[in-house]
Amino acid sequence: MADTTVTPGHFRVANKEFATIKWWQLSKMRSTYFLLFFVVLTSATNGYDGSMVNDMHNPSGSIKGLFSGIMFLGSLLALPITPYIADGLGRRWGICIGSTIMIFAVVLQSASVNFQMFIAARFFLGFGVAIAHGSAPLLITELCHPQHRAIFTTIYNTTWYVGSIIAAWLTYGTNNINSQWSWRIPSIVQALPSIMQITCVWFVPESPRWYISKGKPEQALRVLAHVHAEGDSEDELVQLEYAEIKETLAIEKEAETTGWLELFKTKGNRHRLIILVSAGLFSQWSGNGLVSYYITGVLDGIGITDPDTQLVINGVLNIWNCIIATTMCFFVDKIGRRPLFLVSTGGMMLCFIVWTICSERYNATEIKANGNAVVAMIFLYYTSYNIAWSGLLVGYTVEILPFSIRAKGMCYMFAFVDIALFFNTYVNPIALDHIGWKYYIVYCVWLAFELVFVFFFYIETRNTPLEEIAKHFDGDAALVGGGAATEKGRILESEIHEKEQKAAVSAVHEEKIG
Template sequence: MQYRLLVSGDRDHFTTLDFDPNMKRLSILADYPAPFNASWVDRISSHSDIDYLVGLSEGEKVGSLYSFGINHARGSCRVTSEQPTLGAPAHFLTLRDNSALALSTYLGGSIALYPISISAENEMILTDEPRTELFPEFPYKIPGHGPNQSRQQQCHIHQILEDRRGLLYAPDLGSDRVWIIRRDALRMEVCGWLACPPGTGARHAVFSPDESVMYVIGELSHTVVAFDLSSAPANAILPIDGFAPNIIPPSIHPDHHLMLDASELCLHPTNPNVLYVSNRWSRHIAQRQPELKDVPRDLPTGDDIAIILLRDDGKKVKTLKHVRTNIDVIRGMRLSDDGKYAAVVGQEGGGIEIYNITGKAGDIWSLQAGLSEVTKAIGLVAFMNSTVDRQGEARANIVNSDFLLHTPHFVPMLDNHNKKTQNVGIEHREDNISPIDSADPFDAENIAYGPSGFKGLIAAPYIFGVSFLASLAGFSFGYDQGVISIILTMPQFHNVFPETAPSSPTYGFSTGFMTGMLELGGFIGCLFYPYLADRYSRKWGLSIAVVFYTIGAILQTAANNYATLVAGRFIGGIGVGTLALGAPLYIGEVAPPNIRGSLLVLEQFSIVIGAVLAYWITYGCRGIKSEWAFRLPFLLQMPSALIVGICIHFFPFSPRWLSMKGRDEDALAALARLRRLPPTDNRVQQEWKGIIADVKLQQAIRSKMHPGVTGVKLEVAGWIDLFRQKYRKRTMVALAIPFFQQFSGINAFVYYAPIFFQALGQDTERALILSGIVNICQLIACIGTVLCLDHFGRRNLAIWGGIAMGIPHAIMAGIVGKYHSSWSSNTGVGWFGVALVYIYVLCYGFTYGPLGWTLPAEVFPSGIRATGIGAAVATNWLANTCIGFSVPQMQVSIGFGTYIFFASWCFIAAIFSYFCVPETKGLTLEQMDSAFKDGAAAEELEIRREVVKEVINGV
């Protein structure tokens, strides 16, 4: 996903910026002419295609409060109303009931309420009704100067906050108090205050998530104090004892502490036990003041961010550390709503920087991007959600705007070239439009249902249960893949099916044909499952798959002749193919965005764990003297699949499938049930609209591409589309990578590992144990899959993965060819061959293992993505079938040539990837067009705008 930022300040324009975390790039989206120089700006409402904002213009005695509208389609900005302020305005807050704005002034010390209304022209305005003003210094006048005489001669209110009870809190630097103000409509009265220690200089404050604690930063003392708000408002509420962390950076010499001004503090949005505090190091100001005679002229640049880790109750400090930035005189700090990124901005230098926040405690900051050319002015920045307006154009939607960031006006360095910002109106860029995927066109991937990762799974037990049940289908798939390798070595099995015995003249063909029938069935199953899933639902599709799977398991268990066994493998394979597609499809459509990735990884783990358990269960059964040595492992295929087929009906239908059937209200009810939230919840509503939009988009694209075509003809047309000129290169990549995935030889080792290890000089018993470790290596590689995929990118993994897999194969070909008849005297070489097998399996798991499933899902535009993925999966199964059929015969016929065969395909994969596979990680539709040089998504983007407008206006 991408993040949007808004910048304004002491200049004649507003700027929206885009931060792409995948590309680590910060760039300008558009400039809007501004009617005034703003010291603060905040979005308060949206109407039609216009965003309404309010801004402040400073003045020592009289400032101004403006309401204005930005029309993103026209790239214009127009003032709708203006009101004077008494003193220099510092901050304002939109009240929770949206009746008025609360404004504070830092010179004059007043708090005022300005009513909001809609004009006859249907515009948001600040009304001409009398405003209400409150002067905390009367009757609470400061008795003389504060400890810092130059800064504490009068009330100096920097901020206003409002709690859930409607009480206002106003930190007052001049009086070392945070005023508590009770409001009745537009009437205000002071009902108490929080008493900061003398000389604190209260500047900014933030509530704990439950509003039981308030944290206050002292600009003059460089400390954070905390107040317990659990009791009723009263005069002189004292700070929590022992809570006063000093945030002065250790790099600042004590003689220069006078030049520090603590600025803002933020609470981590998903980890309430982490506070971030900025402390601006005003070296430029100090150097310009002659009375500060001993200030060095070569002071280091860059301000610090203090990271305060709190204990669970939020009332005690656990640890404190500092992060050094490249910003001079920090005047703002803002965290994205997901807590992954922080924007830091400066008044005197450094411009704006974006940091990635990682670590369990959120205490690791790494610089991602920045724009550094600045001029000496103050502006504002806010992280925003990327969304789409009613005209289908990209719109920046400011969220959680209690803290907007002060930042300098700057002349950005874009793409490493000095380019001055100009008022050129809105710059139309298709990559501004949020991608519409299977979840949400309104950037629903960032809906805050809860934390991600393990914590998110624990916080969502219902959806975890739904997904865990569905993942048993993956377990069944993995079990069926892993059960055959040891069975093929059992004398009990050879006695019943002599065609598969090594002594049989048809051994190679019969073994390969029987094994490969599962993959052929999987190929057939993956072709017709999409029809089942769309026609009868994802749930019934899984149940039908279980029927095939169970019939196949019964036939394999009861078979007394080769033909029945082959039939059982084929029918069971149909079930395996459908389960392999059905489980991740259902999980992906019911999982919330914040843990979807984790739940899909859970499904992958289930496949690998199924294969591991199948192997070791079969290994344990081989000691049974009767035919149950192989019949029992075949029989144990059934329980997990039957649990899925029956229990899946106790859970909701996929909301996406319901929407596809025109049952939008049922989709909303199912989504609310899955999220354990009421249907009216904003997050549920947003995700629901996103699902509807995506369904309509698919229908609109198909209708546009094939007008008047329906039914089977439309399905056939979709397959033909894959090979049209504008999609041909994408289809080639999407089919080639799964092909190379299988022809690298992975399932040769999964199915026939004991045979390979015996060919390396290992005895039967040892070969069986070593074969079990192959599956464990796959499990280890599965853990690192996501890390490798996202860290190194798709293209690099495709190139270097092919090379890394080809080298072990090539070396094995050499040692098997030279030592195949003398392993007894060259046992060390044999063990080296075993190590090479494991190296190959690990390299596969980290590279082509995930690539075969990821790349096909990324390269196609929405209109043909489902068909393209189906073709890629079918290619995977077909290639898998070829490997299953051919490897036993290859081992018999060409011996070490089998390794040469696989090595050749690995190196061909690397060469193909170098010349044909572009990097696709994190690319938008338009960027994917550029990568493939085909313009395939251009038409889709136009359809997308119309669909989004229809959904917003029609839902």
């Protein structure tokens, strides 16, 4: 396993340490990071939608399940084409295409005059979200400075709560409007993040790794220099990064590791696939779906039935979630991914057990204090959830994948997120309606399984440059070039160099003959 020890106040690239920098003092890096926040907003659209559907009080459980479920079905159907857009046209085009589809869906949803139009709109909304979701985290992780990559990629998924907060309080404000505008106004506002992304994404540099994969190394070097060294292409860090990226991508291309089935072929890739699948499932099958999409049913079960009170609880909970999740992003490299996952999952399990006990006590006695204890446990449960699962769902999974299969690998993860959500949208409301608090026991048992699974399969990647993370999974067989090349990487580099020399000699020979 690769060494992750780094001198405090330093970061490492290609086995060489560099002193940390202050990004806010560097104008080009500062402006790029500001623009990246518009890329980060992709996740906010999902959060907005979840909270908006959550706060619709009129639909029955099955209808509300259809509102959410059809969106996840749209996402699933979009996933097979998503990597071809991100890898073929570029990360920025993927975001733009996805956002355009989402704007079309919001217009259709806001103008709906019947149930069929509304359902169709939600299908297209899910379709667009999947395409944008499949491109945005790739651009972030491939563009950021090595020192800031973990923070930015972890922040990405936490903006779910930003969208959720806006939707929760907006629906609270429109809840008393005695007309269809009570739901049309929140629906129209849902287009705002996508409009902002289409407007601003073209000011964000394209991924330097994507440029190199398309045979445009000069543009890649220019982007690395602009974002990481204030335009200095001769900077030592930039040159090391450039060499490592260029040679690693050449090795991956030589090894032909780009297909959908690549994640099944090697021990390291199967380990990656296990993490991708489990992360997708665990992020949604840990009991959080009960509150994210069906908090009204949970609160009804403990005697809190007033719509305004439910909206206030949901709004405050989302603010709390956003604060905790965003704060934890700054400790990912300090504490490490694995400890955060273990503490988070263990905390969720303990909180859910107490949550279940308090729900049973309220059901048996109808004592208000037991219901209030459930609300407290919901807040503590989400505190635990946000220690890791909110941000690292994307932050961890995107970094463990080599460039050649990064877009496709993320589709595996998002597919299992959508499968879990599609299942939950129908099972959760029906289960809550029929067996109430007893349904929580299922999650108590499942969370214990998750804790054991994370302990045995999730490995640490802190303080490791993006290309070099492959060493944690593949060891000496990792396809890594540049200054941190593995033995296999050096062999493949040599083979590539020999082929290039032969091609050059052949070209000269043909020129002489001609």
